[in-house]
Amino acid sequence: MQNKIRTALARAAEEPHRQWAWGIALENELIGRIALRRRTPAMATLSYILREDTWGNGYATEAAQHVVRFAFTTAALDRLEAMHHPANPASGRVLAKAGFTRIGTFHRHAEEGIAVPYHAYALQCL
Numbered sequence: 578m579q580n581k582i583r584t585a586l587a588r589a590a591e592e593p594h595r596q597w598a599w600g601i602a603l604e605n606e607l608i609g610r611i612a613l614r615r616r617t618p619a620m621a622t623l624s625y626i627l628r629e630d631t632w633g634n635g636y637a638t639e640a641a642q643h644v645v646r647f648a649f650t651t652a653a654l655d656r657l658e659a660m661h662h663p664a665n666p667a668s669g670r671v672l673a674k675a676g677f678t679r680i681g682t683f684h685r686h687a688e689e690g691i692a693v694p695y696h697a698y699a700l701q702c703l
Contacts, residue, residue, distance in 0.1 A: 585598060593615070593618070594615065594652070595614065595615045596612060596613065596614045597612060597613045597644075597652065598610060598611070598612040598613075599612070599640070599644070601625070601627065601636055601637070608627055608628045608631045608636060609625060609626055609627035609636065609637065609640070610625065610626055611623070611624070611625040611641065612624050612625070613648055613652065613654075613657070615652075615654075616658075619654055619656060620655065620656040620657070620658065621652070621654050621657055621658075623644060623645075623657050623658070623659040623672075625637055625641060625671075632667065633667070637671045638670075638671045638674045638675060641671055641672070641674075641675035642674075642675050642676075645675050645700065649702040655701065655702045656700065656701050656702065657677070657699065658697065658698065658700075659672050659677060659697075659698045659699075660695040660696060660697045660698065661696055663693065663695065663696060669698070673698075676700050677698035677699060677700045678698060678699060678700070679696060679697070679698050680697050682694045682696060683695050683697050
C-alpha cells in the first residue's frame with residue numbers, strides 16, 4: 578500500500594501528467610475511484626470502479642461526465658478510450674451516457690490463458 582501511495586504522489590508531480598485519479602464520494606464516504614492514464618500526448622484511457630452496494634445510482638456516470646470535461650479542457654486531451662468486461666454491461670451504459678461510442682472488441686488474456694472479449698469505446702473531442 579505504501580508503494581502505491583508513493584507512486585501516486587510521484588505521478589501527481591510529473592509534468593506533463595501521465596495519470597490523474599479521483600475518489601468518488603457519497604456523503605463524505607469513499608465509494609469508488611476514477612482515473613485517466615495518458616497513453617499518448619493527446620490520448621488517455623478512462624477507468625473506474627465503484628463499491629458494489631452503490632451500483633445503479635448514477636454515481637459512475639456522473640463521475641465519468643466530470644472527468645470527460647476535465648480531460649478535454651484542463652488536461653487538453655483530444656481522445657479518450659475505455660473498455661469493460663463483457664459480463665459488466667452496466668459499465669458500457671455508463672460509457673455511453675458519458676458520450677463514448679463502442680468501437681469494437683479487444684481480446685485480453687485472463688487467468689489460465691483464456692482470452693476474454695472486452696468491449697472497447699472511444700470519445701473524440703469535437
